[in-house]
Amino acid sequence: MTDLTVTGASALAPRGKSLLELDERTRRRNAAETRFRMMGLVAVLVGVFVLVFLLGSILSNGLSSFRQTYISLDIFLDPAKLDKGGKRDPAEIAKVTTFGYAPLIEKAMADAMAAKGVTGDGVSAKAAGELISKEAAADLRRYVLAHPQAIGTTVNFDLLASGRIDGYYKGRVTMESAKLDRNISPAQLQLADKLKSAGILVTHFNWGFFTAPDASDTRPEAAGLGVAILGSVYMMVIVLVLSLPLGVAASIYLEEFAPQNRFTDLIEVNIANLAAVPSVVFGILGLAAFINFAGLPQSAPVVGGLVLTLMTLPTIIIATRAALKSVPPSIRDAALGVGASKMQAIFHHVLPLAMPGILTGTIIGLARALGETAPLLLIGMVAFVRDYPAGPPEGFFDPASALPVQVYNWTQRGDPAFIERASGAIIVLLVFLILMNLSAIILRRRYERRW
Amino acid sequence: RDQIQIAGSSTVLPYASIVAEAFGENTKFATPVVEGGGSGAGRKKLCEGAGENTIDIANSSSRISKSDIETCAKNGVTEIQEVRIGYDGIVFASDIKGPKFAFTQADWHKALAAKIVKDGKLIDNPNKTWKDVRADLPAQPILAFIPGTKHGTREVFDEKVIVDGCKEDGTYDVALAANNNDKAAATKVCAAIRTDGVAVDIDGDYPETLARVDANKNGIGIFGLSFYQNNTDKLQVATMAGIVPSVETIASGKYPVSRPLYFYVKNAHLDVIPGLQQYVEFFVSDEMAGPNGPLAAYGLVSDPELKKTQEAVKARKPMGPLN
Amino acid sequence: MNVGIIILVVLAFAAAGYIAGKRQALSLSAQSGIKLHSLSGYYGQTVALFAAVPALLLLIVWLLVQPIVVESRVSGMIPDSAIAQGSARSLVMSDVRRIAGGLDAVLARGGLGEDELNTISANTQTVRARLAEVGVALAGEVQPVVFEAARAYRQTTKSGALAMTIAVLGVSLALAFLAYRRIEPQMRARNISEGFVKSLLIASSLIAILTTIGIVFSLVFETITFFKIYPASQFFFSTVWNPQFRGGSELGILPLLWGTMYVSFIALLVAVPIGLMIAIYLSEYAGRSMRSFAKPAIEMLAGIPTIVYGLFALVTIGPFLRDYFAQPLGLGSSSSSVLTAGLVMGVMIIPFVSSLSDDIINAVPQALRDGSYGLGATRSETIKKVVMPAALPGIVGAVLLAASRAIGETMIVVLGAGASAKLSLNPFEAMTTVTVKIVSQLTGDSEFSSPETLVAFALGLTLFTFTLALNVLALYIVRKYREQYE
Amino acid sequence: MNSISSMNTTTTTTKASPMTETKISARNVQVYYGEKHALRDVSIEIRPRSVTAFIGPSGCGKSTFLRCLNRMNDTIDSCRVEGHILIDGENIYDAKVDPVQLRAKVGMVFQKPNPFPKSIYENVAYGPRIHGLARKKSELDDIVAASLQKAGLWNEVKDRLHESGTGLSGGQQQRLCIARAVAVSPEIILMDEPCSALDPIATAKVEELIHELRTNFTIVIVTHSMQQAARVSQRTAMFHLGLLVEENDTDKMFTNPDDQRTQDYIMGRFG
Amino acid sequence: MNSISSMNTTTTTTKASPMTETKISARNVQVYYGEKHALRDVSIEIRPRSVTAFIGPSGCGKSTFLRCLNRMNDTIDSCRVEGHILIDGENIYDAKVDPVQLRAKVGMVFQKPNPFPKSIYENVAYGPRIHGLARKKSELDDIVAASLQKAGLWNEVKDRLHESGTGLSGGQQQRLCIARAVAVSPEIILMDEPCSALDPIATAKVEELIHELRTNFTIVIVTHSMQQAARVSQRTAMFHLGLLVEENDTDKMFTNPDDQRTQDYIMGRFG
C-alpha cells in the first residue's frame, strides 16, 4: 500500500486483511454508525418520553373528571310551592323559577339526614344545602316542567354535589385547604363523609361530562362538553370534506401540470407563506370575508369550518407536493408509455404512491385544526353557549362551541374545579384526534411501500 | 336569530354567563351566547351597525368612549343603553405560605415605578426587596405580576395605585417641577413601570397569574376580587391602606382599588331580538344583581344604585352624550 | 322543492346521463364499427358532467342572488315611516324574514290554510300568538306594513324557488340531452372530462391566491387607519414596544420581530435535529412494529392543545431553566424566557419535521441505498450522503412548515416566554412575538379605534410581508441549490 | 486507451498467482424470499485473481447468489440466507463480520444502473471518500479520473463532471456504476451484467478492464452472453432453477460440459 | 447461429412486405437538453410492418431519438425538440395531436425496466384496462396471459401473478415491461434494448416475438448487439455523437456500409 500515494491510479490496489478483525477506520466508522443510530433512538425516545409525560400529566389531572359525586335524595315536589293554583297549568308552573326550587332541595337534604341519622354538627341547613350543586334546582325544574303530574309526589333524584365536595373526593380539596377556603368549611366536608357512609353521597361515571352543555362559573360540576363536541364534529366534517380534496387537487395541479412560470411561482410562494400566517389572522379573514362580507352568522360552525379549512390547506398542500415529488419519474414514464393520459398516470399510479405523505399531511393539518382556538376567537366561537346546535345541515349555522374553545374557556375560570374539567376536555380532544387519525394511519400503512 | 348575542370584557364574562344560564333556565327564550374577547372588541362589534349579523349587547369593564359612540352613530347605531351592573374589586394577593403584606399605594409606586424620588431627585428605581421599599415590609424580593397593558385592570392599577402612590410619596411634585408644571408629563413619569423584569406583564387571565405565583413563590399578583374569593386556599390577600378588600369594603368605598362594570345594549334590537328586553331586566333584577344574588356571591360588588338602573332599563332610556 | 332535493335530482340526472352516455357510445361504436376514441365510461362522464356542473353552478348563483333581489323588492314596500327611530331597515327586514318563516311553520303545522293566510290581515295580536305557538318568538308588535311585506316576501321567495327549480332542472336536462346527442365514437370524451378535471385542479390552486387577497384586504384598511394616527417610521424602526392605555404608546415592531425570530430559531434548533433523527430512525432502522407505534405516537405531539404545552413551559421547564441554568450562570432570574418557549415549541413542531420527512425518506428508491451499501458504506453514511440529499427538497418543505408553525404560535409563547417585548440576546430573558401581540392587542379592553388596537393589523400585515420575503428567499435558494444537479 | 496500458505496466508484477487456492468458498447455500426457495444448496469455490462467470437463464438465481457474496441480501427484508460462505477462509455470515467492511472488500456493480442523484464526480468520489482513500483533493481527483478512464467513460464526461449522474444515457450510467465500484479498489468485484447496456466498443473496454483487474483482484461476473463468458472468464458456473448445475473451466464448459442441462442451455443457442 | 436460421424459416412468409411506404418520417429533428445539443438534424424514414434497428455507441442519442417518436421527451423539462416527425403523414408535434392517443398508438419498452409497484397481473392489465380493450374479466385474463406468453415470462410467473412486479429478477422485469407494452397492441412498438438483461433463450423468444409482431406492426429497436440487429431488422440506422450517420438495409449495412464511421464502428468489434 505504499504506492497509494504515488498516483490515484495506483491507489487501486487490493488491501488484504481479515474480515473478522475490524481495522481502525472501520471501527471508527462503526462507532460513528452506532452513535448515529443511538442518536436516532434517543430522538425517538425523547419524543415518546415527552409525549408520555404530557399525556401522563393530562391524564392524572383530567381522568377524575369522568367520575362525579352525586347526592341521592328523595324530593317531595311540594304543590304548595310549585303550583299554587293547583291546575297543573304548564304556564303557571313555569312561573316558579329555580330560586323557588332551592328550598325543596334544602328540605329534602335535611329529611334525608334525619332519616339516616346523620347529624349536622353545627352545619346549618343552608350550609348543608350548599353541598348540592346550584345546577340541581335547574334539573328539578326541568323535570317538573316535563312531568307536571309528578307534583305532589316524592321522586328520587341523583343530584350533583357541589364542586368543592366533588373535589374533596378527588383530592383537590383537603381539610387544610377547606379551612382557608371561603366556599367550603371542614365541617361541611365532615358532613359529606358522613353522608357518604350513609349511602346518600355516591360517586359514579359522569355521562353528563359528554352530553351536558357548558355551565357558568358557579357550577363547575355541571359543566360538560356536549355542545363543544357537536361543534367540533361539525367543523371537522367541513374541514375534512373541503381541505383534503382541495388540497390534493391544488397540489396535483402545481406539481404535475403547472407550467414553470411566474404565476405558478407566485402561487407556490403564496402557499408557503399562508402556512406561516398566524392562525389569528385567519380569524380576522374569516370575520371580514365570511361574516361581514358573505353575511354568515356569528359563532357558527360553518364559519369556523371554513376558516380552519383555509388554515389547514397550506399544510396539506405542502405535504402533498413533497409526497408527489418523491415518486420516481420512471413510474410516470411507465404509465405514459402504455398510453395513459397524464391524468390517468397521476390518479392511477402517482397518487397512490404519494398517499402516505398525503395522509401524514392531513393528519397533521387536521390535528392542528382540531386544537386551534385563536381564529375562533374572532368569529365568535370562543363563547359561552348552552343551547345545542340543530342537526346538520341547519346546525352548521347555529351557534356552537368547540373542544379547544372549551379548554381555553375553562382554563380562564376562577374556580379551580375547572382545571380538572379542562384536562378532561383535553383527554376527550385527544381521543377525538386519535379516532380521527386512526383511519388515516391504517390507510397509510396500507399504502406504505418501498420501490 | 333566536338567541341574544353578547360580547366583550372578559371581566364581565363570568357574571354575564351566570345570568345567561339562569335566564335560559327560567324563561322560554334561548340561552344567550356570551363571548369574551375584550371590552374594546365588544364595543367595536356593537358599533358595527344594527342588524341580525351584529351583537346585541357589549360587556365592558370601562365606560364607553366618545370615539366608540361616534363610530356607532356613523354606522346607524344611535341609541345605546348604558347599564352599570356593579363594581369589580382589584386585590393584591401572594402565595398563601409566604409572609403577610400590608401595602399602601406609595409602596407599590416605590416598588414598581421606573423612577422614584430620593433626596429630592428622580433616580432609577434601586429597590430590590420590599424591605427596601418600606422597612416594616418583609425582606422578600420584589416580583409583581401585573396585567398587561391591554387589560382594563391595568388602567385601574396605574391610576389608582401607581399614580396615586406617586402623589403620596412626593414623586409627583418633583416630576411636576422637573417638567415645568406639565401635569400630563408628570403623570407619565409617575406611571412608567420599571422594565428590569421585576414587574411582569401578564397577557393572559387571572389563572395565568395564579400559575405564575405558584411557580414563583415570591411573586405578588393582581387579581379580581371574585377570582381571589374562589382561591382563598392558595392565595392570601394584602390590605391596601389598612383595608381588607371585600364586597362590603368595596361597596362602601373604603377599599380604594375598584372599578365599575357595564354593559351596553343596542336599543334598536330591543324589539327585534326575542328576549333581549327581558334579559336586560333580568340581569339587573334584585334576584340576580342584588347584594344577596348569585352575582354578589360570586364576587361582584353590588351597585348601591341598582334601583335607579332597574328603572332606567324599564324605560329603555338611551344614554346621553358623554360629558 | 327544497335545495337538497334539487341537488339530489340533478345528481340523479347525472347518474342516468352517465349510464345512457356510456351505452350510447358503445352501441354507436358497435353500429358504425368505429373504435371509440376513449373508454366508454368517459362518454358517460361527459354527459354526467354536462348534466350536473352547469346546473349546480346555476343553483349556487341563484341561491346567492335571489335573496338579494327579493330583499330589495320587499324592502321597497316598507315606507321610511315604518322604521322606528334609531332602528334600521335591515332590522325591520329581519322581522319580515322571521314572520315569513313563522308563517311557513304555521302552515306546516296545519294551523292555517293557504287562503286563510291571505285573508287574515295584520290583526297583529293573533299573528303574534300564532307564531309563538310554533316557537317563533317576536320581540315587538307587528306593524301591518311589516306583515304585508312578510307576506310578499314569502310569496316572492316561493315563486322564486319554483322558478329556480324549473330553471336548474331544465338546464340540467337540456345540457345532458345536448351532450348525449353529441356523442359519436370520435368524440374526445376523455379529453373533455379531463379538461374539466384540470380546470377543477386549477381552481383549487387559485384558492391560495384568493386567501392571500382576502387576508391582505382584511388587514390593509385598518392598517392604513393605524398609520394615519401613528407614524410609520416609528412603527418600523423604533426599538421600543410599550403600549399605554392613555395614549403616548411606543409601538416599535423591531423587538417583536426579534422575539419571533429568536423563539422560532430556538424551536427549529430543537425540532429539526430531533425530528430528522426520528424520521431517519423510523424509516431506516426501526422495525415495522416500532415504526407503526412510534410514528402515530409522535404525531400526537402535534395534536396536543398548545395550552398544555404552555402550562408545561410555565410550570415545569421555566422554573427548571431558571433554577439550574439562568441563576447559577447569573443570566437572570426570570422563569419565563425565550429559551423555555423555544424548547417547548420545538417539541411541539417535531412531528412536522419527523413525519413528513419520514414519508419522504421512505420514498427514496431502495436502489440508491443498495448502490451505497455496495460500496461499503455504513448505514449512517448512506443516509447522510445519499438518502438525505435525495430527499432534500421534501425535507426543506417540512422544515419550512415547521418554521411556519413556530412563527404562528401564541399560547406557548404567552405562557413560556412572557409578554414583554425586548431586544436582547440573552436567551433566559422574557420576550414576546408578533403573533402574541396581535392576539393580545386585538382582544384587550382598550378602544378599538385606538392605535394600541389597530396596531394588531399593522403587525399582521408586516409579519405577512416579512414571511413572504423569507419564502421568496427560500424558494430562490432551493431553486439555485437544485439547479446544481440538473 | 493509453491510460490502461500504462496501468498495466504498473501491475504486471503480480501476475503469477497460484490457481488452486480459493478466495471464496460457498457451501450449501440456500436462499429464500419469504416462502420462495430461490437458491438450493449451492456450493462453489472461486479462485483468487481470476474471473468466474455465472451464466444461466433469466430468473435462475444468479443475481441472488451474487448478492449473497457481499451480503447485499441483508437489505431485503423477506430474504433469508442459510449455509456458509467463506472469503479467505472466513465465514462472512459470522456474527463478528461487519458487512460494511465486507462490502468494502467485495465491491458490486448492480444489474440496473443506479447512479446517485449527484454529480458524476461525486458519484465516483463517494466511495474513496467514505473509505478515506484520498488525503487531498488532488488525490481524489486522480482516483476519479483513473476510475472513469478504466470504465471508458472519461472522454464522454470529462467536460461535465459536475452535471448530474442521472442525466446520463443508460450505457453511460452503467459505466459510471462500474467506475464507482472500481474507485474503492475492492479485492473482489461482483459484476451483475456490467455490459448489458453497452455497445461493443464500450463492452470491449470493460472487458479489457476486467482482464486488467484480474491480475490483482478476484472477479465474479454475471453475463448472458456466452461469448463474453468465454472471452473473459477462466471458470464458469451454470445456474438453473436455483441450482448450481455445473462449475468448470470455461474452456471445458463451452466445449464439453459435464451436465446435460448445461449442454442444452449452451446448445439451445448455439446448437 | 442456427437458431437464427430456424427462426427465419418460421417467419419468411411475411418477408414480402412493401418496402417503399413510410410509417414514420422524421425531418431535421434537433433535440436539446437545456444547452446540450443531443441530436443534430436527424432525418429518417421508417417503413411499416418492418423492423428498424438503431445502433451506435453509448450516449450517441439512440434513446433520445426513440423517445421523440412517441413524445416521451415531453416529460423531461429541460428537453426541447425541433423539426418534424410524421407518423402516417401526420405531424405528431402538431398542437392538435393528443400525445396520449399517440402513445397508445406508439408503445414503448424502456431501457431500464420500470414495472409499476403493483402485482404482475396489474402491470400487464393496466394498459388494456385504460384503453378498454377487454369487456370482461375473462377477456382481460386472456390478454394478460397472452402478453406474458409472448414475452416468454408466462411459465415463470403464472403461479405468482398477484405478487409484486418489483420482486422479479432483472430479466424478468424486462420481459414484464415487454408484455406490458405488447398488451395494448400498439401499431408501432419502440424497444430500447429489450434484450439487454436477457439470457440467450429469452432473447430468442423476444426476437421471435418481434418477428411475429412485424407482420402487423412497425417496430423500432435499439440494440447494442450487431448480431441481434442483423438477425431481427430489415433496416438499420447508425447514430454517432448525435448525428444519424447512415441508414440502410441491414444486409447492406453489415456487409458494405456507405459511411466510414459505420464501418469503423462495426469493424471496431469484428475487424
Ligand SMILES: Nc1ncnc2c1ncn2[C@@H]1O[C@H](COP(=O)(O)OP(=O)(O)OP(=O)(O)O)[C@@H](O)[C@H]1O
Ligand atoms: N435527461 C437528460 N439530461 C441531460 N442530458 C441527457 C439526458 N438524457 C440523455 N442525455 C445526454 O444525451 C446524450 C444522448 O443520450 P441517449 O440516452 O439518447 O444515449 P443512448 O444512445 O441511448 O445511449 P445508451 O446506449 O448508453 O443508452 C448523452 O450524452 C446523454 O448524456
Ligand SMILES: Nc1ncnc2c1ncn2[C@@H]1O[C@H](COP(=O)(O)OP(=O)(O)OP(=O)(O)O)[C@@H](O)[C@H]1O
Ligand atoms: N426481492 C425479491 N422478492 C421475491 N422474489 C425475488 C426477489 N428477487 C428475486 N426474486 C426471485 O428469485 C428468483 C431468482 O432471481 P435472481 O434475481 O437471482 O435471478 P437472475 O438469475 O439474476 O435473473 P436475471 O438474469 O433475469 O437477472 C427469481 O425467480 C425472482 O423472481
Ligand SMILES: [Mg+2]
Ligand atoms: Mg439478475
Ligand SMILES: [Mg+2]
Ligand atoms: Mg439509451
